[in-house]
Amino acid sequence: MTEESTRPREIVLGVSGGIAAYKSCEVLRRLREAGNHVQVVATRSALEFIGAATFEALSGRPVLTGVFENVPEVEHVALGRRADLVVLVPATADLLARMAQGRADDMLTTTLLTARCPVLAVPAMHTEMWEHPATVDNVATLRRRGTVVLEPASGRLTGADTGRGRLPEPPEIAEFARLLLEWGIDDGGMPFPLPRDLEGRRVVVSAGGTAEPLDPVRTLGNRSSGRQGYALARVAAQRGADVTLVAGTVADLDPPAGVELRRVQTTREMRDAVLDAAKAADVVVMAAAVSDFRPASTSVGKIKKGQDAPSIPLEFNPDILRELVTEDVPRRLVVGFAAETGDDGGSVLDYGRAKLERKGCDLLVVNAVGAGRAFEVEDNEGWLLGADGSSLSLPMGSKAALAARVWDAVAERLP
16 A cells, blocks of 8 residues: 555535535535545635534634635645645535636635646535526536536425435535545546446446345345445446436435435345336346345244244245346346355355356456455455456445446446
8 A cells, every 4th residue: 555545635625605515514524534634615605604613623724715815825726736636515506607617716716726636516506507508508518627516416405495406415425525536546547437428328226135024023135235236326327327226125325316216125026126127228237135035935923932943944036137137138238246255166256257157247246245345334345257258356445436447347338
């Protein structure tokens, strides 16, 4: 591990004047807890919503607002030069417009003109403002120049209004911030992991485990937090895809912004939901840890504890991945996941290659599991195997980083 990859990262958190500015405090806290140094640069209107004292207490640094602060240091130039990442939360319609015009009328916009690092803009505004042709053009301009502009979420806005334009939740913003930082550390010189290369594509992702009821109290299932599937859906949506996420049993996760979420419990429910959504899909990613077995029958009453453990006959659940592969949809690309352990009969990779051949999918992500790996943790690693014989090592990193590399491989193979 190099000194560059372990040093604290310098992040500029730009805050503009919208009601969603209150969520920037949680983003700031998460960025700091990850070990980063954060400098808050706020517009004057942002400080009408959140006082400078709050930002200073959370960041440990004075808030910067005007270009006439610390003039001898030429602060906006110094900030831009040393920043590893700029995160804009929220990015209002006004800020996006000023960025697109190349304005330099306050500390934040002048800093943006000097920054030579990734810029992550997280919009928040009313639906009408987000969909206005001027905003649409400004976003397109910024993306063409290399700014990563996230798609907003749908939900409650100010007052009684609901719709598209809601700020994504702070954990999701922090995840994308980490992704851009991580990508720069791991792959210096490579493009950012959020190109708009999936626009016009329909994607289905399954996530989490499934739970088969034994009785009204107990279930039979597989371990899974759902984090990897959610990361795959989240990254695909921000690369422009129309995403349906079929989620089984998952941890307490916020729905990804810009994603249609369908919730299921059993493997048969997941099968029906995935096959239905896959009818019009270009890509299906089976990241869920589905239960291979289910009880042959479910007890109407709770199974009572006795002297002898009950014998519960099991039967096979449907093989969703195999069904997806055998369906006659020639243009659809199917990605599977394999959680494996090695033994005297072979290594994790050996079992992964055997599963790829057996299932017949286009790509297979192989994870070594056990001892705190893969399941219910923040990070992941593994291998990406292709039906064409390709093999790519997926180094340890965030689950969003692994998702980005999977989508790179998918995008290369789409017609």
